[in-house]
Amino acid sequence: MTNQVSSPSGNDQPLEDRVNNRSQRPTSDVFKTFMASAWAPDTSPLPAEDPAASFAATRRAALSAQFPGERLIVPAGPAKVRSNDTDYRFRPHSAFAHLTGLGVDHEPDAVLVLEPTDDGAGDQGGNHAATLYFAPMAGRDSSDFYLDSRAGEFWVGPRPTLSTMSARTGMPTESLDLLENALTKNSGPQALGGIRLRLMREVDLNVEALVDTSRINTGQDLEASDALDNELSEFVSELRLVKDEYEVAELQKSVDATIAGFEDVVRNLDAAIAHQRGERIIEGTFFARARLEGNELGYDTIAASGNNATILHWIRNTGSVSEGEVLLLDAGVEAESLYTADITRSLPVSGRYTEVQRKVYQAVLDAADAAYAAVRPGLKFRDLHVIATTVLAERLQDWGLLPVSLEEALSPEGQHHRRWMPHGTSHHLGLDVHDCAQARADLYLDAELVEGMVFTIEPGLYFKNEDLAIPEEYRGLGVRIEDDILVTADGAVNLSAALPRKPEEVEAWMAKLRS
Numbered sequence: 001m002t003n004q005v006s007s008p009s010g011n012d013q014p015l016e017d018r019v020n021n022r023s024q025r026p027t028s029d030v031f032k033t034f035m036a037s038a039w040a041p042d043t044s045p046l047p048a049e050d051p052a053a054s055f056a057a058t059r060r061a062a063l064s065a066q067f068p069g070e071r072l073i074v075p076a077g078p079a080k081v082r083s084n085d086t087d088y089r090f091r092p093h094s095a096f097a098h099l100t101g102l103g104v105d106h107e108p109d110a111v112l113v114l115e116p117t118d119d120g121a122g123d124q125g126g127n128h129a130a131t132l133y134f135a136p137m138a139g140r141d142s143s144d145f146y147l148d149s150r151a152g153e154f155w156v157g158p159r160p161t162l163s164t165m166s167a168r169t170g171m172p173t174e175s176l177d178l179l180e181n182a183l184t185k186n187s188g189p190q191a192l193g194g195i196r197l198r199l200m201r202e203v204d205l206n207v208e209a210l211v212d213t214s215r216i217n218t219g220q221d222l223e224a225s226d227a228l229d230n231e232l233s234e235f236v237s238e239l240r241l242v243k244d245e246y247e248v249a250e251l252q253k254s255v256d257a258t259i260a261g262f263e264d265v266v267r268n269l270d271a272a273i274a275h276q277r278g279e280r281i282i283e284g285t286f287f288a289r290a291r292l293e294g295n296e297l298g299y300d301t302i303a304a305s306g307n308n309a310t311i312l313h314w315i316r317n318t319g320s321v322s323e324g325e326v327l328l329l330d331a332g333v334e335a336e337s338l339y340t341a342d343i344t345r346s347l348p349v350s351g352r353y354t355e356v357q358r359k360v361y362q363a364v365l366d367a368a369d370a371a372y373a374a375v376r377p378g379l380k381f382r383d384l385h386v387i388a389t390t391v392l393a394e395r396l397q398d399w400g401l402l403p404v405s406l407e408e409a410l411s412p413e414g415q416h417h418r419r420w421m422p423h424g425t426s427h428h429l430g431l432d433v434h435d436c437a438q439a440r441a442d443l444y445l446d447a448e449l450v451e452g453m454v455f456t457i458e459p460g461l462y463f464k465n466e467d468l469a470i471p472e473e474y475r476g477l478g479v480r481i482e483d484d485i486l487v488t489a490d491g492a493v494n495l496s497a498a499l500p501r502k503p504e505e506v507e508a509w510m511a512k513l514r515s
Contacts, residue, residue, distance in 0.1 A: 055101060071187065072232065076203075111176070234440060241453060251339050251340075305349065326348055327347045328480055342456050371459070377451055396409075430454060450487065460478065
């Protein structure tokens with residue numbers, strides 16, 4: 001007869017406790033006493049300040065200058081449940097990462113608070129003093145050390161103390177237990193001497209509840225408060241439009257790791273061809289490189305062969321990879337700092353483009369090159385799209401695919417060429433693959449390029465099998481070429497230029513890797 005584990009009856013045990021039924025944790029006082037004893041003390045010295053810390057302090061100073069006299073609250077966000085009691089790997093909100101300099105090595109539920117000071121009395125002579133709130137490592141004499149499966153060191157490994165995190169970030173740190181008072185003290189209408197709050201919303205519902213409750217209790221208009229919060233989200237997004245020296249270096253690391261991942265894919269192409277779900281071989285091969293050299297994928301890999309390459313965001317990756325097709329690989333490695341690359345190449349599975357594939361590929365490359373050549377400070381961001389799509393429209397006209405004249409197709413009332421290129425040509429790149437998404441249109445689409453901006457140039461042509469408006473020879477072919485571009489005082493630098501782009505160079509590169 002097997003031993004039985006005693007537990008409360010199903011009717012008596014609280015529902016929220018049942019998730020721990022599998023653990024069978026010892027509960028005796030003898031065990032608790034023994035578990036808390038005989039652990040070596042931590043004698044490691046405090047770490048050096050993170051390389052990103054001084055850059056993050058400068059970013060906070062810009063934020064402080066924008067909102068003097070107001071308490072600014074930027075959460076990292078909580079852990080997110082994947083299934084039952086299993087969480088996804090934690091990734092903080094990008095605004096939090098940008099303003100603290102912290103990448104992956106910190107805690108869920110952390111919150112950055114910028115407390116207003118007298119003008120010039122704050123950090124770096126600014127208007128705020130920043131404090132980082134998080135749940136520090138539980139002592140080994142604490143039951144959380146071995147009972148807390150989300151945060152206990154026995155389960156998830158070492159976690160930072162308040163002092164180690166302060167040393168790394170250059171900021172004062174406090175326990176998360178003190179957060180509620182820090183957020184709500186003296187909050188209220190400014191006219192009555194209170195401090196107005198601004199919160200990064202849709203990041204942490206618990207922090208939102210604290211802030212909104214405080215606003216209600218002090219008679220603030222929640223609709224007006226939403227507008228204040230939106231202005232904060234807008235500004236921290238716009239703050240990332242121009243990258244600093246640290247960010248550019250991190251993006252280059254991401255690009256370099258991504259290029260290595262593309263090389264891995266080509267080396268493993270024969271295995272993909274041999275498998276019925278060869279796109280999964282491609283996806284898995286690239287993911288291995290992302291985990292080896294970085295933190296994660298910057299976004300779900302698009303490994304699309306044949307007609308799947310005409311589906312702009314094909315991430316199911318369940319298809320085969322067959323000789324004679326073009327494989328569209330759109331992938332990026334996210335660095336430990338959370339900066340991501342975003343690169344696309346369209347590769348001939350057989351190693352050589354067919355005549356039609358080469359013709360389409362060259363048209364897309366010409367469009368990308370035209371946009372790249374135009375990059376310079378002062379050019380409007382939206383002009384990149386016009387330049388690239390004009391080249392594509394001209395090629396479509398040359399091939400007899402446009403149902404109207406080139407002039408009519410390019411007119412605002414026409415746009416017939418967009419049937420085969422329906423997406424934008426460029427987007428900003430950084431901590432998010434589609435970075436700065438909350439920025440105002442006049443600072444994004446309508447803005448002039450300035451030194452330090454990083455964005456993609458990614459024209460494409462997509463001819464679906466089902467498209468009866470084109471000759472059969474084009475159908476089932478999707479081509480996109482995407483590179484990561486840095487604006488400099490003299491023009492542009494292609495951060496991903498080390499990955500071949502010209503069709504003959506792509507073919508030679510693939511032959512070398514596969515041999």
